[in-house]
Amino acid sequence: MLSGIMASVEQVMKEALALPSAARALLAEKLVESLEFDVDETLQTLWTDEAKKRRDEVRSGAIEPIPGEEALARVRQILEQ
Template identity: 60%
Template sequence: MRSLEQLTEELLSLPSASRALLADKLVESLEFDTDSAIQEAWVNKAKQRRNEVRNGSVPIIDGDEALKQVRQLLE
């Protein structure tokens, strides 16, 4: 059986459209113990952000670069 790290590496190598579809399915599979209005708001926000990435209206930042920027902000 593959480790979570191996599976993550494999999945991150997929084309962006496939990763977006996978992300949709993962979000849909989660069981929320929160208020349904809060759950709906988070799902809507996630879909909004997904659509912004898909249509190119927001810049995409590499994960390593994003972490670097966050670390700099925390210093």
């Protein structure tokens, strides 16, 4: 059964890759959207709570945000060590 599914996936992939780039982009977008709704509710709640906590820390002044470019530069520096 699994080999039949894989063969179907291979065929769909082959056909999708033959599409013009705009059609492939639309297909990719729709595939990603279809996965976004398959979310673990517990995990989603945890991420939402964490985002709200961080937002509140920034608003209260408990932490000072830094620009994304600076954060990436710091991460790169750490990784190079």
